[in-house]
Amino acid sequence: MTGRTRDARPVAAAPHMVWAVLFIIAPLIFVAVYSFRGADGGFSFENFAALGDYTDAFVRSASYSLIATVICLVIGYPLAYAISLCSPRTQRVLIMMVMLPMWINFLIRTYAIMKLLEDTGFINGTLQKIFGEDFELHMINTPGAVIFGMVYDYLPYMVLPIYTVLSKIDPKLGEAAADLGCSKVQTLFRVTLPLSVSGVVSGITMVFVPSISTFYISQKLGGGQYLLIGDAIETAFASTSTYSVGAAMSLVLMVIVLISTFIMNRFDKDSSKGGVVI
Amino acid sequence: MKKTSSRATVLSKSYSFLIYLLLYLPIFIMILFSFNESKSMTNFTGFSLRWYRELFSSGKAFEALKYSLIIALLSAVISTVIGTLAAYGIHYMRSKALRSTVTSVTNVPMMNPDIVTGISMLLLFAFVQVILGMQHSLLGFGTLLIAHITFNLPYVILSVLPKLRQMDPSLSEAARDLGCTPVQSFIKVELPFILPGILSGAVMAFTLSLDDFVISNFTIGNSFQTLPILIYSMTKREVTPDMNAICSIVFVVIFVLLLLSNLTGGDGSGRTAFAEKIRRHKKQIMIGVSALLTCVTVGIVFLFLFVPPPVEKTLNVYNWGEYISDGSDGSLDTIEAFEDWYLETYGEKVKVNYTTYPSNEDLYNKLSSGAAEYDVIFPSDYMVAKLRDEGMLEPLDFSLIDNYQYILDDFKGLFYDPGEQYSVPYTYGVIGLIYNSAKVPDGLVDGWGAMRSEELRGKILQVNNPRDAFGIAMYDLDIDVNTTDRAEWDRAYDYLAKQKSLVQSYVMDEVYNKMESGEAYVAAYYAGDFLFMYENNEDLAFCQPESTNFFIDAICIPKNPARDEDTYRIANIFINYLLSEEPAVADAEMICYASPNSLVINNGEYIEYMSEIHEDAMDILYPEDLDFKAEYDKYCYRLLDPETNRYMNNLWSRLKIESGEGEDFDPTNIIALSMLAVIIAAAVFFAVRRKRREKYYS
Incomplete structure (x- = not known):
């Protein structure tokens, strides 16, 4: 017992680490093995060479999901902020109401949006009753519809982590800022916003990742016209002949996602260090 | 001052209202149309409980819902326990490298496309099955649970970690200085503080698990179905309004539960009081939590012992969605009728395990990956040829399939099965x-x-x-x-x-x-x-x-070395049963495709039924001057x-x-690029400003 006792607390992560090795790392090794396996069964890069055909899908996925994430942030942050300003009881009801739509399966939700946006759908039906028979607002099978679907499906993932962080910020900090002459807006930008960066980072990750890899939404709301990388992977796995190309695509997608998450994590680290100073 | 703040309140209230409206509009429309008397989801033609009746009349949806809830609950509890401990451990890791390694690995299932996680797990389970030399597929309740826990873990950890980061580190240091062991300090100091994070993580894990379709699809096997899997297999043709009905029920039940827990749970004095309460009732809560954990563990053991239950003989039938008469609208329930008939004829109970697939390719993948075992399948012609070529079909025992004599000659000995060994035509x-x-x-x-x-x-x-x-x-x-x-x-x-x-x-x-x-x-x-x-x-x-x-589309028996003689016999008897008059007519009426069975096309009731649907139905399905064999040979x-x-x-x-020819230029790439530019510019701006300030302060 001389000197410092060894800190035993990190041991709590041990069960998770074992789990991660068995069920996260090991399966990924199989994906890697497949993506480097040529048609003859040996090691080969031919699957990656075949990815050139999928450039359009990669670019499309990246831009749609980026737009959807930004929209989610722009819509979601004010909502989380507005909720955090309510009384604790209202807060709980409101946050439950954010989570509630997630209880409806996304197959059904996406389908419901499709029914809403169609040329003969609910919105157009209502508009036609107001503006006459010939009125038609074409929404379905456009990039906008696909992005709307992403925003609709993943908005709760943005609101929840931001709210979680906001709700923990000591209200005294705001009071102090007000005492020191900050206006409400100044307090928001100089105190609240910097303190909530970790929530924003979580939110962005939680929206961006499922958006870039989604496959069902684009099929239903884009009419199969705007194939995303998720669709390409799904198709590759559904038809056995391109199994390896599918694995290669997933590897590339994983790398893209890893890089963007890495960048996001740096943001988090930087600001949590100097958060209050700004 | 007061005026601006109330104006801001109104503004924020109306803003929140708008967002909530957006979130709930599709759901409300779905609920509304679950009461529609017609199938339409655009015109409300009248109030009716028809879809609820249809839902309740088939036990399938509730069975699936039950499994969904069990899986969601178990995986949420287990992943919350492992995840909270993990977050705690990660937070106190000294080594930065270790911490970032663990967090990156943890985040992998969240960052990965679901489909990749699903596929990778399938590959792992298949590999383990081969290593263990198991004849039976590993996929089932256990693998699905493992998959769900795996993808839930990062979400739990991600919602607990921020809470830990917000905590003043001197609190736990103080606890340790005062003589707390790490366990004590965790229970007395950290746990109450991070509890909101844990709870939101648990709830999130539960919803994600309930909602998951993609990963489940690859790891579930064929012994049971969760709700999303059922929905997907039902969408082979379309989402029928009874799906709206079940989703509406789930929605309303959960809404009421959440509302109740909020109305009775808090006394309105807020979060600090909540934490205070927890501190005061620590002991009771600990007892409650450990009781819950015990129950769950017992539950898991129980489930592993009894799911799948050790029932009578089972026959695994794998068919297209809506490809058999299922008892709706007063028709014959072919599966049930077979079970009854078999019991009566052979005095033995047999349970038909009926699941569906969306395409030939899915069928092929499931078979070739060994992900699931089937006794009777319904592949299309070219798929029969492929399966036969690859030695994946078992020859049928035609001595048990008497009714093959009623199949019209046009449909015998075609290219996919010239020797009439492996298949019996079902529909065309x-x-x-x-x-x-x-x-x-x-x-x-x-x-x-x-x-x-x-x-x-x-x-x-x-x-x-x-x-x-x-x-x-x-x-x-x-x-x-x-x-x-x-x-x-x-x-x-x-x-x-x-x-x-x-x-x-x-x-x-x-x-x-x-x-x-x-x-x-x-x-x-x-x-x-x-x-x-x-x-x-x-x-x-x-x-x-x-x-x-x-x-x-033909009926076949896939090769499966694990299948015993008796099951093989029952599979042949089942095929023979499908070809007999009553079920064959019921199936043909249900599917509406043409039947190669002479018992069907000469059945007066069938002809009448089809003509009621469309006066030319028989002509459309069975064109009179059609030389089937010649046309089929040429165009199939x-x-x-x-x-x-x-x-x-x-x-x-x-x-x-590729973008379609002559299509308008897609502006989304430009929008995305400009957004990216703005984000990068902002990041650079803030970084530079901070550097300058740091310089100034120092």
Whole structure:
């Protein structure tokens, strides 16, 4: 017992680490093995060479999901902020109401949006009753519809982590800022916003990742016209002949996602260090 | 001052209201239309509980819901325990490298596309199965639970970690200085503080698990179904309003539960009081938590022991969605009838485990990956040939299939099974053009040419699978659909690429809603499905082009070394039963495809039933002057050699990926680029400003 006792607390992560090795790392090794396996069964890069055909899908996925994430942030942050300003009881009801739509399966939700946006759908039906028979607002099978679907499906993932962080910020900090002459807006930008960066980072990750890899939404709301990388992977796995190309695509997608998450994590680290100073 | 703040409140309230409206509008519409008396999801024709009745009359949905809830609850509890401990451990890791390694690995399932997580786990389980030399597929309750826990973990950790980061580190230091062990300090100091994070993580894990379809699809096997899997298998054709009904029920139940827990739970004095309460009732809470954990553990043991239950003989039947008479609308429930009949005839109980698949390719993947075991399957002709070539089919025992004699000669000994050894035909059909006669000018739809008609721009539905889409192009171009000539395939590709800008969407099951509602005017699809649509929209008409595809779906028994003699015998008896008059007629009426069974087509009741659906139904399904064998030989899809098949799939992906010809420039890339530019500029700006300030302060 001389000197410092060894800190035993990190041991709590041990069960998770074992789990991660068995069920996260090991399966990924199989994906890697497949993506480097040529048609003859040996090691080969031919699957990656075949990815050139999928450039359009990669670019499309990246831009749609980026737009959807930004929209989610722009819509979601004010909502989380507005909720955090309510009384604790209202807060709980409101946050439950954010989570509630997630209880409806996304197959059904996406389908419901499709029914809403169609040329003969609910919105157009209502508009036609107001503006006459010939009125038609074409929404379905456009990039906008696909992005709307992403925003609709993943908005709760943005609101929840931001709210979680906001709700923990000591209200005294705001009071102090007000005492020191900050206006409400100044307090928001100089105190609240910097303190909530970790929530924003979580939110962005939680929206961006499922958006870039989604496959069902684009099929239903884009009419199969705007194939995303998720669709390409799904198709590759559904038809056995391109199994390896599918694995290669997933590897590339994983790398893209890893890089963007890495960048996001740096943001988090930087600001949590100097958060209050700004 | 007061004025601005109240104005801000109004503003924030109306803003929140708008967002909530956006979130809830589709759901409310769904609930509203679950009470609609017709199938339509656009016109409310009248209030009715019809879909709820249909839902309650089949136990399937509730069975699936039960499994969904069990899996969601178990995986949420387990992942919350492991995840909270992990977050705690990660937070106190000294080594930065270790911490970041663990967090990155943790985040992998969250960052990975679900589909990759699913596929990778499937590969792992298949590998383990081979290593252990197991004959039975590993996939089932256990693997599904493992998969769900795995993808829930990062979400739990991500919602607990921020809470830990916000905590003042001196608190736990103080606790330790005062003599707390790490365990004590965790329970007395950290746990109460991070509890909101844990709870939100647990709730999130529960919802994610309940909601998951993609990963489950690859790890569930065939012994049971969760709700999303059931929904997906039901969407082979369309989402019927009884799905709206079950989702509405789930929604309302959960809404009420959450509301109740909020009304009774808090006394309104807020979060600090909540934490205070927890501190005060620590002991009770600890007892409660450990009791809960014990219950869960016991529950898991119980489930592993009894799921799947050790029941009588089971027969695993794997069919297309809605491809058998299921007892709806007073029809015969073929599966139930077989079980009863078998019990009566042989005095033995047999349980038919009936699951469905969306495509031949899914069937093939499930079979070849060993992911699941089936005793009776229903592949299409070319798939029979493929399975037979690869030695994946078991020869049938025709001494047990007497009723094979009633199959018409036209359907015997065809290319996929020339020796009549492996298959019995189940249904057959033809692909043609379905069009809306009220919207399309007379005479416009008289052949495949309609699929490239400029007049119908944006109202055409193309089939969303490569074989049929290329097939249609080739029939129209007068190319042999089984050609191995690449130049011919390229010609067909050019045809489809040109067609792409005219096409409204590429569809399979969605064709129903889109044609019935008038959303689209013309679609290439199967004649049998046309009769279904006609029931809901009498403006629809069918046109059979001169050269077109005939297909046969057959019944086979896949090879499975683990299957015992008795199950093989029952499988043959089941096939024979399907060919006998009563079930065969019921199935043919339900499916609406043509039947190769003479007992069916000579059945007066059947003819009457079909004619009630559409006066020309019998002519459409069974054209009088059709020389089936000749037409089938000429136009059916044969098994493509692997090279050609790969070439076709590549062309198909290219078609789907590349922007259509003459399509407007897609502005989303520009928007995304400019957003990216703004984000980078802002990041640089703040970084520079901070550097400057740091300099100034120092």
